Amino acid sequence: MQIPGRSNIAVADNGDAWVRGYRCSACGTAAEVPTIACRRCHARGTMKEFRAGDSGKLVTWSIVHRSYPGVPVPFVSAVVRLDDGISIKGNLDGVAHDDLSAGMPVRLVMDDAGGAKDKEGNDYVAYHFTAQAA
Template sequence: MPAQVPVVDYLVLEPEPRLKAVACSGCGADFLTRRNACASCGGADFADKSLATEGSVVAFTIVHRAAPGVAVPFVSAIVRLDDGPIVPGNLIGVDPTPEDVALGMGVRLTTFVAGTDDNGVEAVAYAFAPRG
């Protein structure tokens, strides 16, 4: 298997793909990126926390214009994970039409190879696919 690196720091690939948050030790607020201070309580003590791999769509849009080289249309969504945090992610495995995506739709975390560098190292991204 080729070497792989996640495209974002909060994606963990081993042993199973998952997202991780930094959780404020003071109030329990979750953040996907490193923090110097909690935006909720101002605390400065954090611990890593594994997040649920399933959730539901709470908002979405169908994107028809993107940067050069990015295939359109695609579905960009906001997902509430089953353990509470809200995270962004694209939806895959669905037609990018309003008839095929719905608020409350159950989804699960998945990963895909977004690109490969000249040394064969794969950049791995995450998305969400319908539960099923």
């Protein structure tokens, strides 16, 4: 069984996984978390869950040089604005640090959370970002 490694990940019975977003049915504003009212138009009960796509742009990042024991460093912790209008955080892999630039196109990739398992042996599902050809 696969279980979400983050609260914003949905996993179907067949293992298909995606990032959850929420969109206001009144004005179209997207949100990262379910909210009682829309942040933009303040309508209540209009935030509906949607399946976020995997395409986005790098907003900002930090190169992490110290982490927990066993976690390889350095790595890039990034904030990405998905084309669907939500901004989420994750690691950005496969890009030389000197090549990082705000606005560069990136793609969200679901992964196995580095092989992490819960105490029952279930696999976690997580995600990271990679560069995407412009």
